[in-house]
Structures are given as C-alpha cells and as structure tokens.
Amino acid sequence: MPEAQVFDVVVVGSGGGAMTAAHLAQKRGLRTVVVEKTDKLGGTSAYSGGACWLPGSDVQQRAGIADSTESARTYLGAILDHPDRDKIEAFLLQAPRVVAALEEDPALVFEWLPFPEYFDAPGRVSWGRSIQPTNVRRDELPAEVAGLVRPPVERDRAGEGGRNTLSGGQALIARLLWAFVRDGGTVLTSHCVDGLLREGERVVGVRARTGDGVVEVHALRGVVIAAGGFERNQAWRSEHGVPGDAAWSMAPAGTNAGEPIAAAVEAGAATDLLDQGWFCPGLEQPDGGGSFTLGFRSGVMVDHEGRRYANECLPYDRFGRAMAAAPGRIPSWFVFDSREGGRLPAIAMPEGDPAEHLAAGTWVRGDSLQELADRLDLPALPETVERFNGFAEKGLDEDFGRGSDEYDTFFAGGDGPDKALVPVDQPPFYAARFVLSDLGTKGGLVTDAHARVLRSDGSAIPGLYATGNSSASVVGAVYPGPGVPLGTAMVFASLAAEDLAGS
Ligand SMILES: Cc1cc2nc3c(=O)[nH]c(=O)nc-3n(C[C@H](O)[C@H](O)[C@H](O)COP(=O)(O)OP(=O)(O)OC[C@H]3O[C@@H](n4cnc5c(N)ncnc54)[C@H](O)[C@@H]3O)c2cc1C
Structure with missing residues (x-):
C-alpha cells in the first residue's frame, strides 16, 4: 500500500474553477494538490473560448466600456428566476476582487472581449463585458505546463490543427497552471476521485482510483470539488431528466461523469438543479x-x-x-x-x-x-x-x-x-x-456564499467546498452571457480559497 499523501488543500478536477482555487490557495501558502481523472488538465474549460463573465473589474475599466457591478446587479435582477440573493451578492462583490488577485501575478493578464450578452434586459452592456486571458505562446511556457494542457477542441476531437499560441480556455488553464507549479503546487493526473475521506463530520481527503490501484490523498484544511458536472453519465442524465444525450455533450471523452458529486452526496450533501445544463x-x-x-x-x-x-x-x-x-x-x-x-x-x-x-x-x-x-x-x-x-x-x-x-x-x-x-x-x-448538445450540466452540490457544500438542513459540511459545474449554478436555469460558466466557477473557487486560508 503506497504511503498516503498529505496536503493542506485537495482540489478535485482541473478546469477554470479548479485551477483558480488551486493557484489562489497555493499562493496563500497552503500546500495544494490538483487531482485530475485524465492525463490532461483543463477539461471542458480548455476547450472553451476563455470568456469570463467577471463584471466590475479593472479590465473593463481599462477598456473603457460601460460595465459596473451595479449594472451587472440590475442585469441579473432582470433575468434570473428565484435567485439566491446572498450568493449573487457574493458573486458580484468578489468578481472584481478575483480578477485583481489573479492579475497580481505576472503570469495572468486579461483583456476585454467583445461578445454580446444573451438578453436584451436592463443593465446589459452593449457588445458585452466579458474578459479573457491574453494569448500565450507555447514556447513561453515551461515544457511541463505546455505538455499538460488539454489540446483545443478541434484537435482533441477531430485531430485537426495544432497551435503554437494558446488562446481562450487553453490560455486560461496554461496561465493558472504555470503560476501554480511555479509556486510549488502538485499535480496528480490519471486519478479518478470516487470517494471522500471523513473523520466524524469533517471531510479530510479523497480516495482515487489510479492505474496502480486505489490511493488516499489527505487534506488538512479541505477538499474543493471542481470536477465538472455529470454530462458524460447517461444513466444520471436519464434519471434526472437532463435533455440531450451523454454522447452529444461537449465535455472531453472520459471526463465528467459525476463521481465526486456522488461521493459528496454520500457524505450528506444536498443537490439542486439536476435537470439543468448549458445547452x-x-x-x-x-x-x-x-x-x-x-x-x-x-x-x-x-x-x-x-x-x-x-x-x-x-x-x-x-x-x-x-x-x-x-x-x-x-x-x-x-x-x-x-x-x-x-x-x-x-x-x-x-x-x-x-x-x-x-x-x-x-x-x-x-x-x-x-x-x-x-x-x-x-x-x-x-x-x-x-x-x-x-x-x-x-x-x-x-x-x-x-x-x-x-x-x-x-x-x-x-x-x-x-x-x-x-x-x-x-x-x-x-x-x-x-x-x-451541451457545454456541461449545471446542477449539482448545493453551496453557500463561501462555496461550502451544504446539507439539506442548510448546515455546511466541514472541509468540503464545490464550484463550477459540480455545484448547482448560482444563475439557476438561465445563461446570462458569455463567460458565465467560467466566471462563476472562478469566483466561488476564490471564495473557497479564502475560506480555506481563514481570511
Ligand atoms: C467549445 C466550448 C466553448 C466554451 N466557451 C466558454 C467560454 O468562453 N466561457 C465560459 O464561461 N464557458 C465556456 N464554455 C463552457 C465551459 O467551458 C464549461 O461549462 C466549464 O468550463 C466547466 O468547468 P468545470 O470546471 O465545471 O468543468 P471542466 O472544465 O470540464 O473540468 C472538469 C475536470 O474535472 C475532471 N474530473 C471529472 N471527474 C473527475 C474525478 N472523478 N476525479 C478527478 N477529476 C475529475 C475532468 O476530467 C475535467 O478535467 C465553453 C464550452 C465549450 C465546449
């Protein structure tokens, strides 16, 4: 039996939310490990355009567009059904802060991306307010980083093309990974997390299947589940009435089947929005x-x-x-x-x-x-x-x-x-x-304004956090604009990192 590995924080998955949590936790001095099921990092996030709906940040200010936290609040207020006001407010206040925290690092630079929002509603910003990471040349990246990032969708799925410049979602994952490994973060690939380790009420790590058997990875502070939705799990889709089909989903082959969501449910977590996706x-x-x-x-x-x-x-x-x-x-x-x-x-x-x-x-x-x-x-x-x-x-x-x-x-x-x-x-x-088709399901673990996973009685499970498509989306059944999947994942990832660091 291999010796158990011990870290402060275990992050499950490696999309935009996961890598934001990992980078920000490691940056705060928490020894952090990213545990990823496949042999590549980035999941669907690496396929993405990398648009991030993070209103009110310096990036929109620099671009001189008419964005603000206030107009974003108005926009969401006009289009969302039954929003959780605490979480929406947490999202709006944290969005500029997460961009500032990321841009403190020279590896992370964002720019405004013209891409209209999806509803003609009060508070909409003409031509959009999403931001994206700037491109990065492959030869600027350390070789281990460039080699770990999932290829772009047309190459991964159809063997077409190949890029010397990483853009969009690939650039996001590459930049976050670059900063994470530079700061001493650890990456474990080909580890499929399918169970949580518990001591009493508290989650203290994960169990993962690997080619060499089952391993345990211990977390002294907590576990962040950011492992996508269950779009590649047809049985769950049918059970919960998600329209479409696992075969038609955009999630990379062999990725998001929901094992970490199931593990959290076994530990007492509540779920919501299980019939929803980004369609x-x-x-x-x-x-x-x-x-x-x-x-x-x-x-x-x-x-x-x-x-x-x-x-x-x-x-x-x-x-x-x-x-x-x-x-x-x-x-x-x-x-x-x-x-x-x-x-x-x-x-x-x-x-x-x-x-x-x-x-x-x-x-x-x-x-x-x-x-x-x-x-x-x-x-x-x-x-x-x-x-x-x-x-x-x-x-x-x-x-x-x-x-x-x-x-x-x-x-x-x-x-x-x-x-x-x-x-x-x-x-x-x-x-x-x-x-x-879909870009992922977006129903999952119920979380609070600190990204803590909740039980059905509203209490938090100590040591357990979730973000991205592993969690029930803060925007419910609505897709407000380009970059909302990534933007919301990154915001709640950063809130989890802050909570884990005790700040
Ligand atoms: C072509 C395309 C363009 C898009 N463009 C945008 C865009 O510009 N902006 C935007 O916001 N959204 C965009 N999206 C949607 C967005 O990419 C996804 O909804 C979002 O990235 C999901 O993030 P995630 O972290 O929840 O999951 P993912 O990014 O899919 O990451 C999940 C990771 O967890 C791993 N994992 C799963 N199960 C386990 C397990 N048991 N153990 C360990 N690891 C596990 C997976 O292998 C995967 O690597 C786009 C999607 C596509 C397909």
Missing part, C-alpha cells in the same frame, strides 16, 4: 457526437415537418432550450445553400469534413429544396424557405424576429437585420442534422 445546438457528427455550433450566418433550422421554430441566431443556450421545448425538434435539420461553397455557414466546434458528413448521411444534398424535402420527409420545407426568403427581402423576420438583437448580427459581421436575414436560394442545397 446548445449540436451539429451531429458521423461518429454520433455533437459539435457546439453558434454564429449562424445564413440558413434555417427546421423540425421534423420542415418548419422553423425559433430565431436561429438566438444565443445558443436559448436556442437549445427551444429545441428541447417541444417534440419533433431533436433531431432538427439545418438547411443551407451553396453561398459558402458547401461549408456550414456557422461556427461548429468541430465542423468535420463535408464529404464525410455526406457519406454518413449526417448531411444530405439536393439540387432543389423539394428534393431535400422529399428525401428527408420534411413536407413543409419548400414553403418554410419561401416564407423566410420573403422575410429576407423585407429585412424583417415576422415569425421570430431574427436580426432584431445585437447578438443576432454579431457573428454575421454587421449591424442591421438584413445581415442576419440572408435568403436560402443558391443551389445545390444542404441539410445538416442537429441534436441537442
């Missing part, structure tokens, strides 16, 4: 996976009869929820023309090879819309496209208002509804099959 339309791949798709530039999405059911340019979570809202929409067909040479007029991560899609039947081509309608049994398709083309001519989508919001036109590259209303009129035509 998105997913381009179905020949291997049965789904690719997160956003930024549709032309084309229409139709249901099993060939009818549109929502504004295709909606923010992706809102579109995903529209897919799940009625039967006959999963799968949907996205019908587009040849104006982009037979490529999907949208950003799909990854898109895949059109020829492979056509061979697999996940895409179908027709010389006319009638041919597509006949082949796919979408009787209403020709009439739907004719009506949509009429809207394009008028510059007004009378059915779903496509093009009326700044988000709709952001990816189409210009102002005005006509940018989002492009006729579907250049043969041959294509239909791509879409499923309901």
